[in-house]
Amino acid sequence: MKYIPNTSRDKEKIYKKLGVSSFDELLEDIPKELISDKRIDIPGPLSEIEIERKLESLSAQNAPEKKILSFAGAGAYDHYVPAHIETIISRSEFLTAYTPYQPEISQGTLQTIYEYQSLICELTGLDVSNASMYDGASALAEAALMASRIKKRNKILIAGTVNPSYVKVVKTYLQGLEIEVLTIPQKNGILDIDVFKELIDENVNACVFQYPDFFGSIQDIDEYCEIASSKGALKIFSVDPIALGILESPAAFGADIITGEGQPMGIPLSFGGPYLGFFACRREYVRQMPGRVVGATTDKEGRHGFVLTLQTREQHIRREKATSNICSNQALTALAACVYLVSLGKEGIREVALQCLSKSHYAAKSLCSINSEIELINDKPFFKEFALSLPVSARDVIERMSISGIIPGVALSSFFDKSYENMLLVAVTEKRSREEISSLVSGLDKTIKQLY
């Protein structure tokens, strides 16, 4: 095999050194009956030419190669990815490096993580950021766990407008611990604030919100923050990082922990992963923060450098008492986000956010003007995504339109009950052109007429 340099002569040399005559002699500790000479029925070995042929044919069966125009969002967004991000993250010294436990030969990784942490702090308006987490959902789950470590109470309140997949992950993470997860109900994307007021009490560790929420709406976060604070609960937000280009961060309203999905920041759709969970909190909670953290320091000669720090919180030191079981971060996707934020800069992050806002509003207006039975499900302000109520089943619309090459959005009935059957969640990023939006509008118009 071409990945193994040892030749048969090398192996002979090794056998000689070890004083054995065959490989089997090295396996004397292994019970014979466990050593299998049965075939493992897997394909291969294939040559590179054969692999390329096979993988190209598999790739061709997927939407991007079928040139399907997509307005799907619901947690994964088709944003612009500057070409030079790929150049940087595919650089071997980043791609094939290990966790930076030996700082003297990992300054490249460590400095980029420090820069990443700084950028996340600036964007979210919070004091400290960790080196990243698996994805938006697990980052939110870890935030709920962290709040529970800080408050030591027994409940978490989670808004019904949070991405339902995230809610499931939070529940999965908390199922073994004695913490009850209660949902603040919503209808058509509007949270029931009265029920929220009833649910919140002195046993709540934290209230969890999404901003803009799963339906794309921007709700009255200041009011929710005040109510949560009145009972001493922490405020956790899962945010869209691009929206923070124009929207005030929940930090300004008192958020204690801000997490989110970093995929919009220069990371391709990738069928859902690898993505990036970002995580920032107030400085007073830094020692309860999960995951890895990089800090600046100096060497013996006083030169500036970076190391992994606060490691006494981590699993390799504290074992079952660690702040989390995580022993990796998403270093490479965090690097992509770092390069993305640096590339866009102060002007770019605002410009990309404004384009999303303008294009989604243009699309919403155009779609609603098809006929009077198409309307937004609520009148809350929205950023780049919005939910429409249609006169017919959203699933049927999606299936029909996809045949002609357009995915008009995601059906909300996939996430909620039957009353959402006619609701379609549409995402419009800066990448969608006016022409593409026109195709969406005319496609939907035609499809609805057909389905009537």
Place this chain on the structure above:
Amino acid sequence: MSEKNSSKLIFEYSREGKKGYSLPQLDVPEVDIEKVVPERLLRKKPAQLPEVSEPEIIRHFINLSRKNYSVDTGFYPLGSCTMKYNPKINEKMSSLKGFKELHPFALEENCQGALQIMYELSDMLSKISGMDAVTLQPSAGAQGELCGTMIIRAYFKDKGEKRDEIIIPDSAHGTNPASAALAGMKVRTVKSSEKGELDIDELEKAITPATAALMITNPNTLGFFESGIQKISSMLHKNGSLLYMDGANLNAMLGFLKPGDMGFDIVHFNLHKSFSTPHGCGGPGAGPVGVKKELSDFLPVPRIVRKGNHFHFDWEQKKSIGRLHSFYGNFLVMVRAYVYLLSVGEKGLREISENAILNANYLKESLKNYYELPYDRKCMHEFVLSGSKQKKKGVKTLDIAKRLMDYGFHPPTIYFPLIVNEALMIEPTETESIETLDEFIEAMIKIAEESETEPEIVKNAPHSLSISRLDEVKAAKQLDLNYYARKQ
């Protein structure tokens, strides 16, 4: 080629008006933001992100990359981390447009290629491990462990049994106890025997009616195969408990040993270790989990199922522990592992383990006269030395690790497993040539000699890098985690 040693941060290149991006002219009417968003929700002060041009960005980050050690530039004998070569065809295939630009909510008929890869990769991992079902959802080995312990918990809950203890050997990875605790289980630690294996007498004492499972690494972190594994398995199963295998060391057994045959009920895989996907400076990895049939109902949803020639998502698993990921896991990592398995095939699997084991034993035999070898026996794909001989001269294992950098090598895993004093845990992997191993041996011998003759040179290493030893205490005491806070 001279290396620019500037430690400038990207923020220091920022000048108003520089741009590192380009966007098309807005082709729809611009929305008056104040009309659609209440004023109090608008950002008052723009995020002060740096303003830098594309060439400066490239030069900054490429220069930073040159301050990193990596598998493509050198040898990483890191025990339990399996830093093997990452084949380039894996990268090329994972960047195909149909994978990279695929939205996770594409309709099933528009993601058949992706689903087929996931289905077939799960199938290959099942066959390699002797398990009945595999989920690809966990994003890392540690998340795989969490998934596994949650499955254990859910299994007993479903059976109506109250079992809340997990037994873990003292040689285990720190993630094992941390994951078990996160799943709400109590951890009981069991000592290792003088032979460097799990002490079966101690295990017997630890097993109680509350024992849900034993969580072990096989071969263990000392590099030895647990020769009593069948006995261990029957002891646990007789008690109604389950057996979990941390698959960190799977590289030692590919193709000829199966965890399923040893009695394991659950195993996690580290695609970034045994299956050659890049570590990426610490992530993303992927940590699939395989289980025996009676546990398959508890796997996370969605599962990928096949009906005829069609692949689809199955969300209907009532006993499932739920979800661990926003979507389906780290798909592009899965593509790389899939390509790797296709390129090695069954025959290749055996060659991998055989050469990993040969290389490890070769290093061990070559170094045992210079460093203390606490357990002198044949090893699997890794082994543990102790720097205790050198410590007597005032040279710590940490010093040896730093000195190795001067000789051009990444240090081994150090101070782990915790049960070996001044531990150096070495794993060469199958992708290193005997010439590289000889160079490494030579460097290790020189350091052993230096520790005798001129210990100061080792104690003050590294000497050849742009930076010397960093003050970690200062980093923790005077926390500086954010450039913007530093500026204030």
